[in-house]
Amino acid sequence: MSRFLNDRLASLEAYTPGEQPQDKAYIKLNTNESPFPPSKSVLSAVNRAAAKRLRLYCDPECKVLTNSLAKLYGVESKNIFLSNGSDDILNFAFMAYGDMGAIFPDITYGFYKVFAELHGVNTEIIPLCDDFSIDSDAFMGKNKLIVIANPNAPTGMALALDTIEEIVKSNPDGVVLIDEAYVDFGGESCVNLTKKYDNLLCVGTFSKSRSMAGARLGFAVASDALISDLEKIKYSTNPYNINTLTQLAGAAAVRDNDYYMNNCQKIIKNREYTVNELEKLGFTVLPSSANFVFAKSDKISGKELYLKLKEKGVLIRHFEKDRIKDFNRITIGSAKEMRIFIQKTKEILGEF
């Protein structure tokens, strides 16, 4: 760090992304990517002709992609915002609405805290209940920027749509941001509620269910007033923040929506298999509506299991955080990957 950095950034603790090792081929169950490749139309959209268009600036309005997403979700184009990954949108939301103070659970996506600090936002942290569910009552009548991942990460547990609506209704003077990164794996989307409530910001991503983590594409669905706030920030920072290839890939992915939703069904099946096998091995597994499970064993610590699996070529995610350090978050991959994960876990437990 230089002596020139401002005080707020000097004391900021940056987000630590999951490991993305480039040295050897792990079975990678640590950052909730899809085990399935992008669809055929995506692969053919990102071709030589598309690469030649990189000479020119991309469409800052992302018209084609915006219109196709609007159609998919049954809203108007003015209710869709696109950005460089949904992290970008979360960042914009803390920037735009942080002055009212922000409130989110203690155990949730680690980036919320980072964005709050980055923008000097006062935060109220609500502990999860003892069963690791979100204490929804604690979010009623706050009229702040409310940030909830639904399903939550890293627990995988979801809130019912009715509960989300109660939270939105009871905070008419606050913005309620629902982060739906994992909604396609069994959660209930609040997209339709955005037509009824002008304070609801529904955020999604192409990184998980749509096999495009490396392309960086996130979206928001909300009232036109909230969307124009986000547009204002985008046009004040980087209007060209979604590159040409990602725009083409994104539009192709929307055309192949059935392929991706079908993949989600496969993930759900593999999740059921994994939960079942882990429970047979004595693990406690939280009820997951996401493409990962959060599990702990009383035979081995979370850290030890993570390290031993890594030695055996399987990467999972461990968080060294008080309430959850006994747990590991395990991404649900292909059927074969999950069989290997279970096999290696059995070997490790057998050594004890």
Ligand SMILES: *Cc1c(COP(=O)(O)O)cnc(C)c1O
């Ligand atoms: C993965 C994830 C994101 C980030 O998605 P990107 O679109 O890749 O930036 C946002 N929120 C949650 C809860 C996530 O797990």
